[in-house]
Amino acid sequence: MKVTEHLQNARSTLFSIEILPPLKGKDIQSIFNSIDPLMEFKPPFIDVTYHREEYVYKKRDGGYLEKISIKKRPGTVGICAAIIHRYKTDAVPHIICGGFTREETENALIDLNFLGIDNVLLLRGDAIKTEPGFIPEDGGHHYAIDLVKQVVNLNKGTYLDEDLMGVSPTDFCIGIAGYPEKHFEAPNLKSDMNYLKSKIDAGAEYVVTQMFFDNQKYFDYVNRCREMYINIPIIPGLKVLTTMKQATLLPKTFHIDIPEDLLTEIEKCKTDQEVKDVGVEWCIQQSKELVKFGVPCLHYYTMGSSEVTRRVASAIF
Numbered sequence: 001m002k003v004t005e006h007l008q009n010a011r012s013t014l015f016s017i018e019i020l021p022p023l024k025g026k027d028i029q030s031i032f033n034s035i036d037p038l039m040e041f042k043p044p045f046i047d048v049t050y051h052r053e054e055y056v057y058k059k060r061d062g063g064y065l066e067k068i069s070i071k072k073r074p075g076t077v078g079i080c081a082a083i084i085h086r087y088k089t090d091a092v093p094h095i096i097c098g099g100f101t102r103e104e105t106e107n108a109l110i111d112l113n114f115l116g117i118d119n120v121l122l123l124r125g126d127a128i129k130t131e132p133g134f135i136p137e138d139g140g141h142h143y144a145i146d147l148v149k150q151v152v153n154l155n156k157g158t159y160l161d162e163d164l165m166g167v168s169p170t171d172f173c174i175g176i177a178g179y180p181e182k183h184f185e186a187p188n189l190k191s192d193m194n195y196l197k198s199k200i201d202a203g204a205e206y207v208v209t210q211m212f213f214d215n216q217k218y219f220d221y222v223n224r225c226r227e228m229y230i231n232i233p234i235i236p237g238l239k240v241l242t243t244m245k246q247a248t249l250l251p252k253t254f255h256i257d258i259p260e261d262l263l264t265e266i267e268k269c270k271t272d273q274e275v276k277d278v279g280v281e282w283c284i285q286q287s288k289e290l291v292k293f294g295v296p297c298l299h300y301y302t303m304g305s306s307e308v309t310r311r312v313a314s315a316i317f
């Protein structure tokens with residue numbers, strides 16, 4: 001079933017999660033171990049992130065440096081298939097522009113279609129760490145909107161090879177990303193939201209937001225979206241802050257603010273366990289307020305830690 005159908009059919013706020021593929025060499029059991037404790041909250045869909053290659057330089061005999069491409073977390077498509085098979089729930093693979101030509105993207109979408117996966121979250125992806133900014137693959141897409149257009153075309157039965165005869169259209173439900181605190185490259189929120197609107201005009205059906213710790217940011221964002229006649233569901237993305245280090249790491253990585261009140265509470269903590277307790281309580285309060293606001297679904301970034309998500313979900317669902 002499509003994410004939008006789950007949202008339409010829901011009688012109350014839904015619970016959903018995003019998981020990361022395990023590190024290369026790790027077993028799929030590690031994924032199951034993190035999903036199993038959350039299944040009692042009946043997520044109708046589970047997102048699986050996609051991680052592109054990174055480059056490392058390894059010193060070889062003679063002192064020269066060899067540039068090596070590594071993919072730390074492969075397996076998004078396989079994990080989605082395994083989730084559907086094991087839990088009989090829907091899986092939402094993330095598809096990114098970075099690292100793919102249009103043909104490779106089409107082939108990945110064809111594979112997903114064969115597997116009966118009819119949901120995708122379409123993203124640009126970040127720049128490779130060693131590159132100054134996002135560089136698209138030769139023959140690949142530059143922005144998420146280009147990916148949206150490609151999937152919309154496939155849904156109409158328009159493949160890249162125009163000479164294909166008797167083709168079947170795909171039927172993907174398209175999700176995209178939104179940033180209540182602005183995408184870090186956008187000159188201002190208005191410009192970022194104009195591009196969000198373009199993605200929706202091109203065919204995106206729902207938005208999942210970047211994590212935020214101040215609900216007011218989400219409320220303002222939704223209001224601004226509605227003023228711009230963006231009327232599709234905007235699913236809030238939430239993360240539990242679990243360590244002291246994250247108070248500086250999350251703003252740096254995701255370009256979001258940690259509210260003063262939360263920081264004050266964290267600074268009083270003497271151990272990471274205490275920080276975790278503060279983070280869980282904060283997320284519970286955020287979730288309760290968002291449910292009251294009438295959000296269609298609460299989407300939790302588990303980042304490999306189901307224990308804290310479970311504590312939050314137990315208080316809400």
Ligand SMILES: Cc1cc2nc3c(=O)[nH]c(=O)nc-3n(C[C@H](O)[C@H](O)[C@H](O)COP(=O)(O)OP(=O)(O)OC[C@H]3O[C@@H](n4cnc5c(N)ncnc54)[C@H](O)[C@@H]3O)c2cc1C
Pocket residue numbers: 048049050051052094095096122123124125126127142143144145176177178183184185186191192193195199208209210211237
């Ligand atoms: C819910 C969610 C899930 C994510 N999952 C993943 C994942 O699995 N893997 C991963 O690698 N990353 C993931 N990301 C991170 C995401 O890929 C990055 O934030 C990336 O930098 C932007 O992606 P986007 O799809 O928002 O890009 P876009 O919508 O393409 O926007 C990128 C930037 O360009 C601007 N822009 C957009 N269109 C145009 C245009 N036509 N002309 C000029 N400027 C434009 C926007 O304002 C923005 O600043 C996720 C983010 C979110 C919020």
